[in-house]
Amino acid sequence: MKGPKLTLHNSLLRYLIILISACFLALPAAAPTLAAGAAQDEMQIDDQPGYIPNPTDEHLEGPLERQVVFFRTTEPPGTIVVHTNERFLYLVQENNRAMRYGIGVGRDGFQWAGQHKISRKQEWPDWRPPPEMIERQPYLPRFMAGGPGNPMGARALYIGSTIYRIHGTNQPQTIGHAVSSGCFRLVNDDIVDLFERVPVGTRIVVKQAPSL
Amino acid sequence: MIRLISAKKTAPSAALLGCLALLSACVGGRESTPVVASVPASIQADALVGTWGLAAYHRDSDRPRTEAEAKRQCNNPYVIKRGPNGGVIMHLADVPEPQELVLKGGPGGANFLGPAGPPGLPEDREVFSVSPNSFSVKWVSPENSTRYGMMIYVRC
Numbered sequence: 001m002k003g004p005k006l007t008l009h010n011s012l013l014r015y016l017i018i019l020i021s022a023c024f025l026a027l028p029a030a031a032p033t034l035a036a037g038a039a040q041d042e043m044q045i046d047d048q049p050g051y052i053p054n055p056t057d058e059h060l061e062g063p064l065e066r067q068v069v070f071f072r073t074t075e076p077p078g079t080i081v082v083h084t085n086e087r088f089l090y091l092v093q094e095n096n097r098a099m100r101y102g103i104g105v106g107r108d109g110f111q112w113a114g115q116h117k118i119s120r121k122q123e124w125p126d127w128r129p130p131p132e133m134i135e136r137q138p139y140l141p142r143f144m145a146g147g148p149g150n151p152m153g154a155r156a157l158y159i160g161s162t163i164y165r166i167h168g169t170n171q172p173q174t175i176g177h178a179v180s181s182g183c184f185r186l187v188n189d190d191i192v193d194l195f196e197r198v199p200v201g202t203r204i205v206v207k208q209a210p211s212l
Numbered sequence: 213m214i215r216l217i218s219a220k221k222t223a224p225s226a227a228l229l230g231c232l233a234l235l236s237a238c239v240g241g242r243e244s245t246p247v248v249a250s251v252p253a254s255i256q257a258d259a260l261v262g263t264w265g266l267a268a269y270h271r272d273s274d275r276p277r278t279e280a281e282a283k284r285q286c287n288n289p290y291v292i293k294r295g296p297n298g299g300v301i302m303h304l305a306d307v308p309e310p311q312e313l314v315l316k317g318g319p320g321g322a323n324f325l326g327p328a329g330p331p332g333l334p335e336d337r338e339v340f341s342v343s344p345n346s347f348s349v350k351w352v353s354p355e356n357s358t359r360y361g362m363m364i365y366v367r368c
Binding site for chain 1: 267
């Protein structure tokens with residue numbers, strides 16, 4: 001009598017463990033649900049120097065809105081983790097939490113992965129259109145001093161010694177899309193928020209899930 | 213060729229000339245319209261011809277460093293050539309193909325650069341602070357002006 005009872009108990013226990021594990025596995029998978037569609041969503045749009053967006057367009061809603069989320073990671077609090085495919089940037093907090101920001105990422109061929117530190121912070125960064133953009137739009141200034149309407153947005157965080165940055169944007173409609181040349185862009189309110197939270201020296205981990 | 217007598221007495225004349233230029237543009241079509249300046253500008257086209265570093269700013273406090281940055285952009289310069297009809301070959305805002313533009317005098321001694329026609333067209337830009345080594349322009353169209361701010365050309 002004892003044997004079968006124990007077996008039944010073990011089966012139930014095993015079932016529960018599997019169920020709980022499945023739930024936990026499903027949690028991090030909840031964010032990529034947005035990404036699965038977004039990963040296909042490459043946006044062909046040139047920078048718009050001097051364009052000042054409507055304030056309502058700069059207010060993101062839904063998953064892309066800045067919010068605290070459950071986030072399991074081995075990275076210590078204060079680390080920036082970028083999940084390129086998800087179109088999210090996480091600032092790791094205590095107790096398996098993170099502040100999550102919706103971002104625009106690099107187009108196909110411009111995405112990358114790696115670990116660096118924030119090497120510099122800049123308010124109202126200047127903008128230098130890349131040479132290929134000058135080729136297409138030869139009338140553009142080769143340098144535009146920072147300010148409202150600047151494609152680099154309100155703040156920039158420089159990533160190590162790379163050419164990449166986390167910066168703001170004057171094109172809020174590009175958040176959630178693959179649009180850049182490898183930089184990560186946030187709406188200006190979000191980049192200001194992140195800028196205030198992270199010091200120079202902050203560790204940043206950029207993750208790029210392999211595409212199937 | 214149209215010649216004017218005095219810039220101070222030209223307000224009605226300028227309007228008349230503007231209408232004539234507009235009329236000729238309508239009758240002849242833009243492509244066949246000879247490039248004619250409606251009012252002589254105080255700047256010669258040759259002053260703009262050359263190879264320039266190009267930079268822009270919106271806040272006056274950024275002007276000094278923008279000038280320095282313009283000079284640094286000489287590795288990817290903006291080249292202005294002389295046009296066949298006495299104008300200069302440049303771009304209009306957001307138009308990737310260059311075309312011949314003319315210098316036009318405006319009220320109060322202002323100088324405009326744009327397609328043939330009266331000064332101050334929306335496609336025009338006003339030209340300021342011309343020296344042998346630099347000049348500045350600002351678009352007449354408020355939209356373009358907001359977008360591009362003050363653009364500085366520094367000779368390479």
